[in-house]
Amino acid sequence: MQRAVWYIVTVALAVFVTACSDREEAVEQKPSAEQKGSSAEEVKQGAQGALAAAQQYAQQQKEAYQEQMQKRLQELKTQIEELKAKTAEAGEHAKVEFQELLQDVHEKQEAAQKKLEELRAASAEAWEKMKVALDAAMEEVQKSYEKFRARWSDKESA
Secondary structure: OHHHHHHHHHHHHHHHHHHHHHHHHHHHHOOOHHHHHHHHHHHHHHHHHHHHHHHHHHHHHHHHHHHHHHHHHHHHHHHHHHHHHHHOOOOHHHHHHHHHHHHHHHHHHHHHHHHHHHHHHOOOOOHHHHHHHHHHHHHHHHHHHHHHHHHHHHHHHO
């Protein structure tokens, strides 16, 4: 009988120890509140890093576009000045016509320059929307210049 009691106690003790060790493993597998906090903090920092990188990229794109548009405006200005110098040699009637065309080109060029200045003042997030307006303004300047140049070429060949 004593042997049976020892046997029951031993089995009960083994079951108890096994159950306790399984419970400790289960507890160890669950992340603690501290671990959860650090994991959430890591995700938050990662998201902030990604956002900062995206903002930096947008800013770089904005600056590159500004430089490109400023260069394009300067090139058009130089071309316009060259044509303006050529028209100074034209007759009085032609000068009046060219003055009107030149005025149109200058107005559109000033509008494009204004849009470029607005773009410079815009945030990195808003510049994409403003880019569309500046592209349209630059297209208008180009069309006006082409019209002026075509008229000059017609007069020059006549």
